[in-house]
Amino acid sequence: MGSSDIVAGRPFTNPEGSAFDLTVLQYMVETLCRILLEPQAILNQPRPVVLYLNEIGGRCHRIALSRPEALLQPGDLTVVGFCGQRRRGVDWGPLDAVDEELIAEFPQHEELLSYSTLQLESDDSCNLVLFSQPQGVLHWASSDKHTLAVSMSPKYYSVIRLHNAILPGGVMADNQLALIRTKYYDFQEEPLWQAVRDF
Numbered sequence: 001m002g003s004s005d006i007v008a009g010r011p012f013t014n015p016e017g018s019a020f021d022l023t024v025l026q027y028m029v030e031t032l033c034r035i036l037l038e039p040q041a042i043l044n045q046p047r048p049v050v051l052y053l054n055e056i057g058g059r060c061h062r063i064a065l066s067r068p069e070a071l072l073q074p075g076d077l078t079v080v081g082f083c084g085q086r087r088r089g090v091d092w093g094p095l096d097a098v099d100e101e102l103i104a105e106f107p108q109h110e111e112l113l114s115y116s117t118l119q120l121e122s123d124d125s126c127n128l129v130l131f132s133q134p135q136g137v138l139h140w141a142s143s144d145k146h147t148l149a150v151s152m153s154p155k156y157y158s159v160i161r162l163h164n165a166i167l168p169g170g171v172m173a174d175n176q177l178a179l180i181r182t183k184y185y186d187f188q189e190e191p192l193w194q195a196v197r198d199f
Contacts (some may be wrong), residue, residue, distance in 0.1 A: 007195065010186060012085065012159045018182050018197075021083040021126065021161055026177055028061075028116045028128040032071070033171050035063060042068050048106045059119040066106040067113045070132055071171050077113070078134045079177060081163035082127040087156055095149065095156050102145045109143070111136025130167065137164075154187040 007013040035041055035051065042049045042065060049068065053061040065071070099117075106112055116128040131137055140146055153160065162183040168175045179199045186193040 005197070007184075010159075010184070010193070012161065012186070013184050013195065013197075015197075017083075017161060018163065018179065021081060021163060022165075022177055022179055024083070024118065024120065024126050025079070025081045025128050025163070025165075028118055028126065029167065029171060029177065031061065032063060032114060032116060032128075032130075033174075035065075036068060036071055036171065048103055050103065055118070057121060059121065060117075061119070062117045064103045064106070064115045065113075066109070066115070067132075071113050071130070073170065074173060075132070075170050077167040077170050078111075078131040078137060079163070079165040079167050080127075080129040080131070080137060081165060081177075082129075082160065083124070083163070084126075084153070084157040084160045085124050087158055088123075090156055092156065095152050098145060098149050098152065102143070102149060105143065105145060109136060109140050112140055130171070153185075154192070158186075158188050160185040160187075 005013070006015075031053070041051065047066060049065040051063045051065070053063065055061050103115065106115075111131045111133045113130045113132055114128075118126050118128075120126065129140075131140075162185065163179060164181040166178045166180060167173075168178060181199065182197045184195045184197070
């Protein structure tokens with residue numbers, strides 16, 4: 001896909017959607033930075049540390065920290081941002097259970113530093129996952145629990161934008177996310193429709 005293409009009949013491919021997602025993901029990075037500057041919130045807690053923040057309107061913002069000490073260090077981070085349009089009227093219990101199991105296995109993934117989930121005002125959701133190295137994405141994707149969560153996505157989401165980005169200098173550097181690639185998935189019809197846009 002070109003940088004400004006909008007696929008007919010698929011408005012979620014509008015580049016403005018990616019720009020909005022990036023704003024949300026940047027906010028999640030900034031929130032993570034504030035948490036790391038308050039060490040009493042995570043001191044002496046078993047890893048991963050899981051925090052639940054209340055956003056405006058009672059929306060939930062969960063932050064799971066696998067290696068907070070690494071997040072305090074300078075250096076570029078590899079970023080995965082998952083932004084999905086949630087289906088209405090489905091039982092989220094099974095997917096939430098798998099999500100909890102994913103967090104529990106964080107110690108098996110050395111490069112995985114944090115995993116944040118933010119509920120949006122539209123009731124859609126965004127996930128921000130930070131890795132110390134690009135190979136950490138592949139290692140996490142090889143997890144059986146991650147594979148199961150991916151296979152369950154069509155039941156819970158109608159469309160997904162999956163972003164790959166870099167966070168120059170790390171969480172504490174106060175830099176903007178640099179978007180590299182967005183993958184689009186449309187589960188509203190068979191077969192699955194997907195596309196990729198490189199930036």
